[in-house]
Amino acid sequence: SAMGCKNCCSICLQCLFGYETNVMLVINNKGVGALFRLIQFMIIAYVAVYVCWIQRAYQDTDSVISSVSTKVKGNILTNTSIEGVHVWDVPEYVIPPQGEKSFFVLTNVIPTPGQTQSKCPEIPSEVTKCESDSDCIEGHTEVHGNGVQTGHCVQYSDTIKTCEVHAWCPLENDTIIPKPALLGAAEHFTVLIKNNIQYPKFNFRKRNLLHHINSTYLKNCTFDRKTDPHCPIFRLGHMVTEAGEDFSVMALKGGIIGILIDWNCDLEFPERFCIPKYSFSRLDNKNPENNVAPGYNFRFAKYYKNNKSIETRTLIKAFGIRFDVIVFGMAGKFNIVPTIVNLGAALACLSLVTAICDWVMLTCMKDLKCLWLNHFHVVPELLPGDCYL
């Protein structure tokens, strides 16, 4: 019937626009009320101060993508008995020369010039000393040896015999490390670090040569935490000192220094507040008890051909400091998803407050308990005996 349909429509509309709310009970007790407000306040304060202000949990984050190029400057003059006067410039002491984000600066050198492929006695050690050919095994390679044994036992010096090896001869003798370090003056070298970063999610780009710094300043400045905190030119010695090390000691056997550039930025603020923070720390372990191959060194060779077209080489055991530029950071910007998640979570926790107060009330305060239970519970069997109306 038309009446029925009209009724039906009315019910539908009521259904659609009927608004549901929880029935609330306001209990007028100062104790529980104060507890209720206190917990409510604590949760709201936590959300406002810690989540929003300190942790910035309303932000979406992105990791930094970075590009680094480095350029070392400086010259050193050395005067040794073997090589005489020698000036070291950048192409000689920076390895590799390309100026990438990890660069090695030579500080100490054990050169072995004139090596050719031939046979010679091994450097004496526990395992290489011998009495006769029977102590040497043809084709054998010692783990810490310099070549492949020929099977012969030959004179190393007047008194010592060692196994002969096929190798680049004469062998390197690295038992004595030059002290002080040959290129200890490398601490006065400077390095220019150019670092461009981007946060692709926020389409944000910046470089460590900040806008407000002019070219004249850049040509003469060196980094100093107090006076020149934004100068991208660093003195090697200064970085090592800031890492808590002594350059002259470190130069002897080498090591690894991390140049950490921290680009943590809050992109809610203007772009000029996003500036890099530099810090330095030694990345390898200095003097632990259980160390193998302490310091940082490697061997490389320069190859020559002599008049007779025989290949000779100068082997160089290079000690030095490897500088690793490590760029890290997160940028944050307001995003609705983390905001909703954190807000929702806080709201859900607010609902816990009511549960806690209910529990306090029910356990501690008999009068209120009865009031509450009498009015709204419909299961009389569950009411405690002293609450019955």
Place this chain on the structure above:
Amino acid sequence: SAMGCKNCCSICLQCLFGYETNVMLVINNKGVGALFRLIQFMIIAYVAVYVCWIQRAYQDTDSVISSVSTKVKGNILTNTSIEGVHVWDVPEYVIPPQGEKSFFVLTNVIPTPGQTQSKCPEIPSEVTKCESDSDCIEGHTEVHGNGVQTGHCVQYSDTIKTCEVHAWCPLENDTIIPKPALLGAAEHFTVLIKNNIQYPKFNFRKRNLLHHINSTYLKNCTFDRKTDPHCPIFRLGHMVTEAGEDFSVMALKGGIIGILIDWNCDLEFPERFCIPKYSFSRLDNKNPENNVAPGYNFRFAKYYKNNKSIETRTLIKAFGIRFDVIVFGMAGKFNIVPTIVNLGAALACLSLVTAICDWVMLTCMKDLKCLWLNHFHVVPELLPGDCYL
């Protein structure tokens, strides 16, 4: 008593299986009801569209781990007055030669052949010009100089005297950069980039040589955003153009180009939809006001020994373009934790709706307010005077 125990058990069971629900009040007002439904709808729409569809917040994510190898191809013939006809091949112009993810292609060269360790006058500049020996300090090293001063003032040319230095002589004179760039034809070189990635959390591996591409195609293709978007062979000139630069200009002084490979994947979809997106951008700053050492260059040397066993070297100031392959991306896959977190947060926000509507009702609509308050509040003192029954 048995009776008591039975009663006790019954209470326990009731306690355990008694189900608690909020008492709801349905208010039949079109205004508030419409507001209620509208806000509810907005929140549900936000969750469905933005959180689930756009941000894919129901997914757990993992960062990409990648391995890159590169191989450049191409030859150039140059004809200069100093060196004559010279063909440059890959081992000469790609530095380092290993084909790592960052490779440098030589585009311009200032060679200084025949350098030996000796003494020579400095290149003239403000600080190196001198009148007499007293203007030069023995052992002094100029920051932008080429060696260590001997303390003598000598003739550089007929008219100019400069301080003499210990150095690799003759000194490099890099004031005139060849123009056009010596190896400007490098724009026709191609580079094959092989990139294998994995998302360890999801045990997913893929490479940029996609399955559906066959070997014949790979041998002849070059990358083009429209016609060959999946070809892993790139023409250097094309990449520089896509980065918005002019190769012939950039070749003069060098620079850094980023080859960005974006592996963002939704692993809910089949594996074949996870394909790399290539983009190119210049990473160093071209022409800012406050620049030091613009472009990209470094010096390296080839060492020789001449007949008399004296070491000579050819110093090369190398200008060129460093290509940095930067692989980034996040993969997402359904995970119950972020789903619950986002769902829970949305639900908690839905509970806000009721609070908002309550507030609207209590402030705006007197009649409903009285109805609500009369029925369910037990604190008559709080009721406004006009609501008393």
Place this chain on the structure above:
Amino acid sequence: SAMGCKNCCSICLQCLFGYETNVMLVINNKGVGALFRLIQFMIIAYVAVYVCWIQRAYQDTDSVISSVSTKVKGNILTNTSIEGVHVWDVPEYVIPPQGEKSFFVLTNVIPTPGQTQSKCPEIPSEVTKCESDSDCIEGHTEVHGNGVQTGHCVQYSDTIKTCEVHAWCPLENDTIIPKPALLGAAEHFTVLIKNNIQYPKFNFRKRNLLHHINSTYLKNCTFDRKTDPHCPIFRLGHMVTEAGEDFSVMALKGGIIGILIDWNCDLEFPERFCIPKYSFSRLDNKNPENNVAPGYNFRFAKYYKNNKSIETRTLIKAFGIRFDVIVFGMAGKFNIVPTIVNLGAALACLSLVTAICDWVMLTCMKDLKCLWLNHFHVVPELLPGDCYL
């Protein structure tokens, strides 16, 4: 009036300390009650077991920052008809020599000694063979060629004529790869990997040379998953085997092996439980159908000057295995924000339980429905006819 103000204050205080709680209805039905408790239990179990225990969602996380240095040891003697007896040591077969986190070990070699800048016939192929000068284009560069064509067609051998090129001549002929690999014995080489990591957010540092390992042990151990899982010295052959490859096969054409170091740590536990887990996998694709340039190789050259000061070079096509040390990991530590977020989300989901049970009750159980509706709904028109009091 004073009375009014007193009343006003009282209302304010009541407002401030009035505590609001939802009015609850306890329904005593075993079916719905059991369902209610079951869902409640499932959600609480999910939170406790999965979120807290397995996913550790109460933790804040940080990504690892790492520094790696490597050092290879070993010597090989080869005896070839071209070069005679030759001993290969580390400076010759490890490229680059610095011991960075990605290092290449030479396993196979095609040397081309005595190259000079001159003219010579191309290596015969489909595109380089010619009949007369008209088949060759002056200045043309073949994509897979070795130089720049002079425009002449010359004898390559008695029967074959090819286009002449400006190039480093004689050209390399890499059609025949030495088999077995020249330096196949490289599988016995060992590499020491030193890895220092830090989690800056938690101020946590550690290295892969663990505290409880002493120097004597480190000098003689090699990594073995069962007997020496913490030894940082790895035999190359062992790593390749663990990656599921055959060293002698891989040595022929080269490849890329990833040394994955997993530093995932739960910093709730003492520091000694945070130990690296090593795994190995091949990163390039071995034998897919659509491969270009399979394996891993590159060319480099050693430059010499002969008596007449003409530059000659030895070109080396180097096949070998690149080892990429990939350090990854996340550290987690308790933090209040993710805890609150996850707890809040779980609580919000618990509120869903009530909604589900209400729906079950309203649809399935007529009696309870009427009870519920009669007592608390104030809109009689909406009550079903059979519920009227």
